[in-house]
Amino acid sequence: MNILNILDEIEKVDGEIYERLNPRRAAMKGFVNMGKKISLAAMPLALGSVFNKAYGQSTPSAITDVLNFALALEYLEFHFYNHALLASPALIFPNVAAKNAITLIRDHEAAHVALLKGALGGSARAEITYSMTDFTAGGTFPLVYDDYVTFLKVALGFEDTGVRAYKGQAGVLKGNAVLTTALQIHSVEARHAAHIRTMLNAAGATGLKPWITLGPGGIGNDTGVSAVNAVYAGEEVTSQANVTITGIATGVTAAAAAECFDEPLAKTQVIAIANLFLKAGFQL
Amino acid sequence: MKNLQQLDEQEERGILSAPLQRRSFLQYAGAGVAGVALVAAGCSKDRGELTTPPMTGVTLDFKDDFGVLNYAYALEQLEAAFYIKVASNPPSNFTSSERAYFQDIQYHEIAHREFFKAALGAAAIGSLEVNFSTINFSDRTSVLATAKAFEDLGVAAYNGAGVRLKSEVYLGLAGKIVSVEARHAAYIRDLINPGDFATAPQVDSATGLDMQLTPDKVLAIAGAYIKTKVNVINL
Known part of the structure; x- marks a missing residue:
């Protein structure tokens, strides 16, 4: 179970993680056993509640703000891909591999949402639902869910923005175990971006490199x-x-x-981009 | 070091029977890996001349950010040396696009290497001698498998080392590099198996998190390709 590995990995940089999680080490064994009992889908939340206990009360509001900012971006990404897969009959994927890739990316974004939401616990921002979004960006990309290349171009915008957004917030998380998790999300977004660039290249955007x-x-x-x-x-x-x-x-x-x-983007720059894809009244 | 006596007892019991405690791991991890010696923090100082390990080769001293940056510099040296060899004489069945992209990656890694060298100045470790004897540079499969291993390892190394950095500037720079390494990794993984850009076990499917590794683990793996002795202290 890789989720349990996260705790092991945190222990390497924060040797007192188990003490923070619970003063009695024995209780940690209880968590491990619990992990065996509850379903895989429930794990991110269970993990999140543990993070919350460990860092929740001492987490400065700056860190909570960064995690909520990241959560908002992950909601946007998730809905963007999820809608493409579930509710866009006009969007034709050229082959199974393309659809599988978008599915894998969608699943990662869903996992990031669950992880961040769980880590934030009661401090998590309000959910962003699909109905709050506008992936045509006010009509800039009217064919986003009708034309495969347009869809990929918007996807690339999201991924490259995501990479730059996490990079821009790393300094706020400096020295905190949460930084490692953020970096682990950051490099996955970069992998997504590189792959979507490769997909675009295959779809005719020749010369577009993975970097x-x-x-x-x-x-x-x-x-x-x-x-x-x-x-x-x-x-x-x-x-x-x-x-x-x-x-x-x-x-x-x-x-x-x-x-x-790769270069970072400041939070204000990212928010300006994200707001293009959110309806009035729901902007960041 | 407070556990000194305990460590001595463990040494007497031998590697195999000793409980795998953190400090003992650091002492022994290098033993099976040619060229890489991991030395537990402070031991040499406390234990006097008799057991002071000979500090030949290069030393990564993790007591401050320079140690972390030198660690990155060491990995970039390794990657650059690999891609210089590949780009100068790629496997015959590399396509023209693959040749061009491996040229790109070569220059990225050279630039990373030279950047760290310039930024570290007098604090920079020396040049590492590499050992690529296990790589068949004329074989596409061998080259791609090695490239994938180096890129994924690089990503995990930067992800794991970021939290050690005390300077926001250095953390920012590491962040700027790691996402480029992740792009390389995704590209190479897709060459080996299209659609494999972010799959398990490198990216955990339940959490959507990329791998992260601590320097001792990274160096134990990278050490197989480094001839120069790499001493690690204050990890």
């Missing part, structure tokens, strides 16, 4: 969809911590320099 390269004229947006420029703002940078990456070794072009470091 974010420089767009036309050296902008950060390499997707060719100007409506998502905000998603890639700043991805074009080619120096890091005052070290110029372009030319740092033979063959490291400006494009390679931009590709090899």
Whole structure:
């Protein structure tokens, strides 16, 4: 059971996790046994309640805010994919593999929602339902659930935004065991983004790489969809911590320099993007 | 070190019979892996000259952020050396697109390596000598399997080491790199088996979480490819 491994992994960075969870180590065994008894689907919540006990009361509100922010994004992603799979008859996947990939991604987003919701416990933000969303972004992408390529382009916007959003919040979680979990979500979003780029490439968007390269004229947006420029703002940078990456070794072009470091987005930038996909009255 | 006496007793009982406590694991984990020595924090100082391990090779001192950054630098050195070899002479059945993308990955890893070297300055460890004797560079399957292993390991390493960083700037930089490694990993996994970009056991299907590994575990795996002795202290 991998969920139990999370506790083991946390123990490695927070040797007192078991003491935090319960002063009596024996009680931890009780949790392990409980895990064997209750269903797999219920585990994220059970785990969440344990996290809540461990960090809940001492969790600064800044950390709760970050987790709720992440939860909002995960709700959006989940509904975006879930609707595509369950309620979009006009959306034709070109093959079973494409549908399977979107299903895997949808399942990961559902798991992230459950994990964050459980971790936040009573502090979790209100649920975002599908009816609160507008994945046409106010008509910018009218064919999002009718045209496969449009659907993938919006999906890519979500994934690349997700990667940048988690990256932007890492500093707030610095040194906290929650950081590790956030990083574990962050790299999965990057895997999703890379795969959707590969799917888009196969669907005709030739030249789109699994990593974010420089767009036309050296902008950060390499997707060719100007409506998502905000998603890639700043991805074009080619120096890091005052070290110029372009030319740092033979063959490291400006494009390679931009590709090899993904950039963060500030919370306000992410919220502006997320709000495009939320109806009035439900925006972040 | 308060458990010194306990450690001595464990050593006398031998590796196999000793309870697998954290400190004993650190002492013994390197034993089976050529080139990597994991030394328990503080032991050499406390125990005097008789048992001080010879500090040849490079030392990753996890007492501060420089140790974590040098750990990343070591892994990037390994990855860069691998991709330089692949990109310069790829397996004959690599497609033109695969050749181009492996060139890209090569330059990403070189850039990461050189970035850490520049950022660490005088605190940087030396260059590592690699051992790729188990890799068949003319065989597509061998090259892709190794690339997948390195990328997934890199992701797990950054994910596991992030919490050790005290500087927000360094944490930010590690975050900027790890997602690129995850993109590499997804691409390579899809080459081996399309649709495998984020599947278990690397990504847990119940939690949707990627793997994370502590430095001792990562180095025990990476050590098979590193000839230079890597000493680990204050982990």
